Amino acid sequence: MLRVHFTAQDLTRTRVADGADPLWETVLSLHSLRECRTEPALAHWRQHAVRHGPGPLRTLLPLVPKHGYFPDFLTPFAALDGVEPGLEAVMSTPRSRLRTELTLLSGHRALPGWARGIGEGEPAALRHLARSLRTYHHLAIAPSWPRIAGRVGADRALRAHALGQSGAEAMLRTFGPVMRWRPPVLEVDYPVERELFLQGRGLVLVPSYFCRDDPVALVDDALPPVLVYPAAEARSAPAGRAATSHPATAEGPRFRFSGSEALRDVPSLIGARAAARAAGRRR
Numbered sequence: 001m002l003r004v005h006f007t008a009q010d011l012t013r014t015r016v017a018d019g020a021d022p023l024w025e026t027v028l029s030l031h032s033l034r035e036c037r038t039e040p041a042l043a044h045w046r047q048h049a050v051r052h053g054p055g056p057l058r059t060l061l062p063l064v065p066k067h068g069y070f071p072d073f074l075t076p077f078a079a080l081d082g083v084e085p086g087l088e089a090v091m092s093t094p095r096s097r098l099r100t101e102l103t104l105l106s107g108h109r110a111l112p113g114w115a116r117g118i119g120e121g122e123p124a125a126l127r128h129l130a131r132s133l134r135t136y137h138h139l140a141i142a143p144s145w146p147r148i149a150g151r152v153g154a155d156r157a158l159r160a161h162a163l164g165q166s167g168a169e170a171m172l173r174t175f176g177p178v179m180r181w182r183p184p185v186l187e188v189d190y191p192v193e194r195e196l197f198l199q200g201r202g203l204v205l206v207p208s209y210f211c212r213d214d215p216v217a218l219v220d221d222a223l224p225p226v227l228v229y230p231a232a233e234a235r236s237a238p239a240g241r242a243a244t245s246h247p248a249t250a251e252g253p254r255f256r257f258s259g260s261e262a263l264r265d266v267p268s269l270i271g272a273r274a275a276a277r278a279a280g281r282r283r
Contacts, residue, residue: 001190001194002189002190002194002195002217003185003187003188003194004186004198004227005184005196005197005198006183006185007199007200009200010201011169012168013200013201013203014168014172014202014204014205015202015204015205016156016159016163016171016204016205017156017205019153020152020207021075021080021228023079023083023086023087024075024079024206024208024211024216024228025137025141025208025210026137026140027064027075028216028228031064032212033140034061034066056131056133059132060133060136062111063105063111063115063129068108068191069108071098071102071105072218072220072223073098073101074133075218076089076093077226080204080206090126090129090130091130093126095121098120099119101219102118103119104219147209148210151232151233152207152209154232155231156231159207172186178229178230179229188214188227189214189215190215191214194217196217196225201225202225203225203226204224204225204226205229206227206228207229207232208228208230211228211229211231212230213230215227216228
């Protein structure tokens, strides 16, 4: 469980992001890419992403494991203002942070040799990383942005209404059951035990299309506090209408875990040996 500790000042500075964060959606989509889902809209997205994104995925997949830790520098606060500000922030990450976060990642999985260049802050390596993020976002995420923005916008409207009408505490009560407001602490379903003290900085809540199951927070408490959570689904259309919806505009699917077919289409992207290792790590 994650316990987020608020002060009165934190409550006045807590807000919901203005819209979907393009780099959070980009990074979190890499989890969904490796999980087989049966819903037509997501299946269409996954086929498109696999078909169009092999180059970027060879760079991005080793940095974003299917489960667990991935580096904070991939989802900078500046990305709330758009893809390009976010990529500029990625390339401007201090070398000490790059090294620390990749060292932490390497404690969970072996990294390819080229990742050392990112850890050392080599300009060419960072440009390649930024280019991979930009290309994957453009090819795999941007075509589905109307659906992503639609769900995120609907969720944001719900939270903003509660905030405007009754204040931050009322808004924090709208996030159940995965987040529970027990003043002055927000209890969040989370894979590890953790305490986050906002210390007057407030909290930015970021609704996300590709965030599923538990919310996600940055690991480094010194960074601006952000909590990414699954955007609530809008009411589904009748089954007959949903079946005929175009995937680019269909309401976002309800994700389900599946079994060993999750990496069926990925070997051509990351190599058969890497895919086999990833498949063996499934639980």
